[in-house]
Amino acid sequence: MKELKQTETATMIKFKDYPFENDIKRALGELGFKHPLKVQEKTIPLILDGKDLIVKSQTGSGKTAAFAIPICEKINAAHESPQALVLTPTRELAEQVMKDFSDISKYKELKCLALYGKQPMADQRRELKKNTPHVIVATPGRMLDHIENKNVRLQDIKYLVIDEADEMLLMGFKEQLDAIIQKLPKERVTLLFSATISDEVNILSAQYMHDPENIEIEPEVASINKIKQVYYGVDGLKKVDLIKKVIEREIPRKAVIFCNTQEQVDNLFEILRKWSSSICAVHGGMDQHLRKEKITLFKRGECRILIATDMAARGLHVQGITHVFNYSVPFEHEQYVHRIGRTGRVDQRGIAITMVIPSEMERFRELEVFLGYKIPCKGNVTNRKPKVEAERPTAKGRFKLESRKGQKALVQFSAGRSNSNLKANDFVSAIRNNVEGITAEDIGRVDIKDTVTNVEIFDGKERSVINAFKTKKVKGKLLRVKKG
Template identity: 45%
Template sequence: MMNFKDLEISDEIKKAIGSMGFDSLTPIQEKAIPEALKGTDIIGQAQTGSGKTIAYAIPIISKIFVPDKSPQAIVLCPTRELSMQVASEISKVAANIKKLKVLAVYGGQPIGKQTRVLKKGVHIVVGTPGRVIDHIDRGNLDLIGIESVVLDEADEMLEMGFREDIETILANTPHQRQTLLFSATLPKEIKQIAKNYQNNPKFIKIANKRKNIPKITQYAFRCDIKYKFNSLTRLIEAYDVNLALIFCNTKKSVDFVFKHLKKEDFKVDSLHGDMTQQVRDKVMNKFRNGNIDVLVATDVAARGLDIANVDVIINYDVPQNIDDYIHRIGRTARAGKTGFAFTLISKDEISRFNNIKNDKRIKITEKELPTLGEVKSIKIAKVLDDAGSVIRGADLNDYIKILKNESKYDNLELSAALLKMIMEK
């Protein structure tokens, strides 16, 4: 396995990579970086979480001539969230290169702020195709000096309707540029873009080991559609969920689940494509900071999310296909952690579920929903376990004195009453 120190890159980049905690290259990095450093065009088929951001960040940063303050590299991403994440990662790789500027441009943020930064000089622009086109049309972004173009999650961009924008941007960049294309899948539209806009690209495919998902325990539960929401709350309570991401197929379904969880006093919020970027940012910050325990979202709204410590993914609606399923459950078990993925299946979703379950890469165990009695027993055990932690770790002498002197009830009866109050509050 190759180490970053073995690469022919600057000491500044090596130092930054070391500071980020990386030593060995991932498979996509090992295959793509040396080729990209030579100036070769690349088609990289790799999944989210494979390390592809660094696989293209190192080569594009290596080519930047810092005294020239005009844009020299542009990275296109499908969503605002991914654009921000990628810009942050590139900035970390370039942290030791003085005066190298990276800017994320996306919708939902006042365009004036982005314009001012662009006018001051930016070396690497990361953004969504729509906002990049907007800046080009306004004369804020001149692509004449672009030497590197990256299409990140190209299949997602096409799925979201960005093909025309992508081709417009590519047509506005110099013909001799280097084009690096990364995509989880390679539909014919991607192959056509590669044919039209790349020069003898090297194809690199990385087997998606994460598709076996050994660290994610996957369960499926059949339920009556009339009681699907009750089944959801039962799962959340039975598995003592700390941080959960619930996926729905539609905005209507998101709104329904969010509204009813809120009525049940869960710390919950929602995320879907119809929300303004300002609202979506606010929701994401609440989820990242632990101000909410449950986030209900659609697939598009959750593209590019990388939230640490999500311990349970719940498919309230069975996803449309295997790729969506893999993308959803990949939001848990990040950075070597373990996680759970639950799928609720109503009668009209059985066929769609079977298509997913029958995929050889997936290992889903079907289970019975926990009964109300089992949920109650689990909750009681949790309360008693928490009480045991207090007994072991706290000074209870003052409280013991109060109970000895003031209580007219038997200790067992009093404990039972307190337990009943906790369970029924």
């Protein structure tokens, strides 16, 4: 279990000094756990005491073990009923967390089960009834399916863990979370773990947690020092050639290339696989078994470079990733933090390289404001540089940039912060999937206001967008749309 192996001594306290059962101590010893990491040292005693916790901790800090160890300790193995429920945003993370629970509790003989989509419901139903698990790790959608079909008993749940809460809400799981939590016992311990604490996360905690304690774990090495971050300015047509050259120069031992859409993953893979045989790709539209096979190849090192969407790579805990490439600037600032967190894990260092085309430059500058620091430019291979109109903060404290020459128009959708839970990537995905002839380069800034959202569309394609969304929906919602 390489992902759980401790490689950093955060304190002189030893796991053998904790009041754990011998079965738990034995498993921790075999896994290489000697001293708790900072997040484990702060949270384990509080979880053992039954406290609700909101924990802000970066990816790779050891947070899974921070909640898995005390929960395994507290579960009654003789009572054959689900006693802990862990909700995660993706199938890959669900599998990883379930494996961690199984490894920690193997001598205590707890039964753990992962539930997620694209697996037969009937098989999961049989497993729930035949081999009743003590710990269920599930994605919200599939967990709700089993609850509605009365396939699972929840009356004995004593621990609820919401893992990667920020990502869960970003992916639109709020309604499913509400429905699941309302079916759980009121008397329980609720643990919320997140890399960032957004307003949405705070609202969720206020709804369902009882007097929670807030714990913020500062990284042992600041991310800006631990992960070298740079960007290249590049024209869209030159991105593929540039990323080839950068990979040849960097010679990564293991790297992930992040794309914003499934189509982008497929297109880039088709090009790069002719250039190198050590490349594989995953995204949410692929068959689950194929995705697992490709990720296994990547973990083993048989594929050196993995091309992936954010959703497919969420929960990807692979040691030895030296480089992260952002083929496109992510639409949500938090996604950038999660992406680069695939490298520089625990005691390692890494490199994060972002490709920025002219139409993405304003979004990239806003990302820098969010991060609180400038990312240095490694090179600029654009034919034209974005023109800086004003080197002064706007009303929102951001720099106003003319991100792309040529025709630009705003398309306005009748949904904003106060009347919907739609995110920027929801609008972009809907436009890309429903408007013929539009590419990622044709979509600029997505500005979500109070009751409306304005989307920049380039090269005179705004009319096509407006016409398409007279009948098409954005994440299941039919919206009014007009030229902004």
